[in-house]
Amino acid sequence: MSEAKVVAEIKSDWPANTTRPDCAVISLEGVCREYAGRGDVVRALEDATFSIVAGEWVAITGPSGSGKSTLVNMLGCLDRPTRGELKIDNVDVASMSSTELDRFRAEKIGFIFQQFHLIPYLSAVENVMLAQYFHSMTDEKEAKAALDRVGLGHRTGHLPSELSGGEQQRVCIARALINNPPILLADEPTGNLDAANQAIVADLLKDLHRNGHTVVMVTHDPEMATLAQRRIALSHGKVFCHPVGGPIVTLRR
Amino acid sequence: MSEPSTPGQYHPASKLSLVRILRRSLVHRRARSISALVALTVSAGVATALLTLYADLDNKLHKEFRSFGANIVVTATANAVLPPDTLSKVQQAAGPAALTAPFAYAVATTDTGTSVVVSGTDFAAVRRLNSWWQVSNWPDPSGQPSPALLGQRAANFIGDEHSVKLTFASKSVTLNGTGRLKTGGDEDSRIYMPLEAFTAWTGVTPSVIEVQISGGTAAIDTALAQLKQALPGVQVQPVRQLVEGESRIVDRTHALMYAALLLIALTVGVSVLATLSASVLERRRDFALMKALGGTQIHLMSIFLFEALILALAGVFVGFVIGSAAAFAISEINFHTATLPRLSVMPLVLLLNLAIALLAAFFPARVLRGLQPAALLKGE
Numbered sequence A: 001m002s003e004a005k006v007v008a009e010i011k012s013d014w015p016a017n018t019t020r021p022d023c024a025v026i027s028l029e030g031v032c033r034e035y036a037g038r039g040d041v042v043r044a045l046e047d048a049t050f051s052i053v054a055g056e057w058v059a060i061t062g063p064s065g066s067g068k069s070t071l072v073n074m075l076g077c078l079d080r081p082t083r084g085e086l087k088i089d090n091v092d093v094a095s096m097s098s099t100e101l102d103r104f105r106a107e108k109i110g111f112i113f114q115q116f117h118l119i120p121y122l123s124a125v126e127n128v129m130l131a132q133y134f135h136s137m138t139d140e141k142e143a144k145a146a147l148d149r150v151g152l153g154h155r156t157g158h159l160p161s162e163l164s165g166g167e168q169q170r171v172c173i174a175r176a177l178i179n180n181p182p183i184l185l186a187d188e189p190t191g192n193l194d195a196a197n198q199a200i201v202a203d204l205l206k207d208l209h210r211n212g213h214t215v216v217m218v219t220h221d222p223e224m225a226t227l228a229q230r231r232i233a234l235s236h237g238k239v240f241c242h243p244v245g246g247p248i249v250t251l252r253r
Numbered sequence B: 001m002s003e004p005s006t007p008g009q010y011h012p013a014s015k016l017s018l019v020r021i022l023r024r025s026l027v028h029r030r031a032r033s034i035s036a037l038v039a040l041t042v043s044a045g046v047a048t049a050l051l052t053l054y055a056d057l058d059n060k061l062h063k064e065f066r067s068f069g070a071n072i073v074v075t076a077t078a079n080a081v082l083p084p085d086t087l088s089k090v091q092q093a094a095g096p097a098a099l100t101a102p103f104a105y106a107v108a109t110t111d112t113g114t115s116v117v118v119s120g121t122d123f124a125a126v127r128r129l130n131s132w133w134q135v136s137n138w139p140d141p142s143g144q145p146s147p148a149l150l151g152q153r154a155a156n157f158i159g160d161e162h163s164v165k166l167t168f169a170s171k172s173v174t175l176n177g178t179g180r181l182k183t184g185g186d187e188d189s190r191i192y193m194p195l196e197a198f199t200a201w202t203g204v205t206p207s208v209i210e211v212q213i214s215g216g217t218a219a220i221d222t223a224l225a226q227l228k229q230a231l232p233g234v235q236v237q238p239v240r241q242l243v244e245g246e247s248r249i250v251d252r253t254h255a256l257m258y259a260a261l262l263l264i265a266l267t268v269g270v271s272v273l274a275t276l277s278a279s280v281l282e283r284r285r286d287f288a289l290m291k292a293l294g295g296t297q298i299h300l301m302s303i304f305l306f307e308a309l310i311l312a313l314a315g316v317f318v319g320f321v322i323g324s325a326a327a328f329a330i331s332e333i334n335f336h337t338a339t340l341p342r343l344s345v346m347p348l349v350l351l352l353n354l355a356i357a358l359l360a361a362f363f364p365a366r367v368l369r370g371l372q373p374a375a376l377l378k379g380e
């Protein structure tokens, strides 16, 4: 089956998704992202049109270089579309100044990174408090409770270098949760973890989803992808989207 | 502010503040912090030492030149004498701060038949004006009558220095030499005596008035103009060599000091720039993460600028102490005088260090502005 055929096939299903724009916590309309390369332009994302509704768990899959990170970065307001309209919580990202966008990000988005990205000179609890610091007020009790929730209540004073990879990722999840953002973005959250830690992180994500968070997760791992309700597949910057509540199918190429 | 004292323990009410973030960052990244602190301490220390020495030297130079005698001479035109009221007119025109001393000259013969230049003057005035003269013993104003100062060459052909017999136009006087005079110049072959006794003996009145104006070239030029105006018909001349020499040396010293200061500020500025830039660049990811967590440009800049500020201030305090000690040691070794710390140089040192820190902050600030969190934080 050719790519074009896949697109045509999926497009016929789209109305199921786009008929519920009122519930959409994330919606894209013809979103493109191009990088100015040497001489030529790299199209990392082409004409992406889809929505994600509140409380959904979506997996973004695709081979390396297909534009997954590009997409997630735009959903996280770390990057802006070159063209097209991106709305987060019904606010057009293009209408915001970069300072407003910083503020918006602190309110709406919790990030979970593949490389954890903890500040090396701050302890676990301080790393969690850093998200509070940029959001509003810091509260060590609350930060500690968040670490408790990810099973690290006894390691709050440790530096990232004193924690294992799995523990660091759990600190990262606690940090993403601390301001209770509606959307959680996870770019390869288990990419650097062993099976045991992957299971712990998967359980945490399940928990979060159950508690009503919208989870958008990039993953290479088919097993992780099956946890999601829906999959958005990317290939060469093109989006192959499954409708809300639709079956999860593996793309044949 | 409280914080966990050991890992795993913490104060319940503890907050994460800018101060806590900065302290963590400065302590954890010790090597980087210390190298930036050293650079900023060096800049403050060198600036303190130079400015302290400079202020001291400036004082010394002015004092030295002040003690270097007259910088203006008032003389009668050829073969004439000065009008009797010249001295008071000179004092009036030059101002009360100016030092003046009259000199009258005559050639007398000693009892061995040698000719010698005798000068009548006001010892008290000369002593103040020509304080650089090396005199073994100045005449005591209330002491013996007919005192005299003998130039050291003149003294060589005089038998009894306490009874110097001189003849001028067949009138004789006997002077009591109280001490010897050494200047290295013409004064060494003269005999100096009180003006009143000199005029009574020779009938000659002053033909030269030496004037010393304190201050720079501008003050001297003003005084020159005033004297010329007040005293038509007499010659008013600057002691050119000395006046120009003085300002040239002072100007050169100024220029040298400023050039040295600028050069050091530049060198240190570049090294602080390199250190601070590296310090930000190596934390690009941290700053990108902070941006992802909702940190604004102002948040990020404040972390970075306060860090530079803290280091600059610490550098000023440590540098001031070290620089003052260096200035003390340098002047002790070279001039054998104590140069004490001057708090008055502190503001300038502070300004210099802050300027360096801010200038050095400029480049990393640009890096921060162009920071692409997406590019720095992406997976794989």
Ligand SMILES: Nc1ncnc2c1ncn2[C@@H]1O[C@H](COP(=O)(O)OP(=O)(O)O)[C@@H](O)[C@H]1O
Binding pocket: A035, A036, A037, A042, A043, A044, A062, A063, A064, A065, A066, A067, A068, A069, A070, A071, B375, B378, B380
């Ligand atoms: N900053 C950038 N400048 C230029 N090209 C980029 C940049 N970031 C990503 N790309 C390109 O965009 C495409 C998609 O990249 P990315 O979103 O990182 O893919 P993925 O995360 O799926 O591996 C790739 O071809 C990549 O080379």
Ligand SMILES: [Mg+2]
Binding pocket: A068, A069, A070, B378, B379, B380
């Ligand atoms: Mg990626």
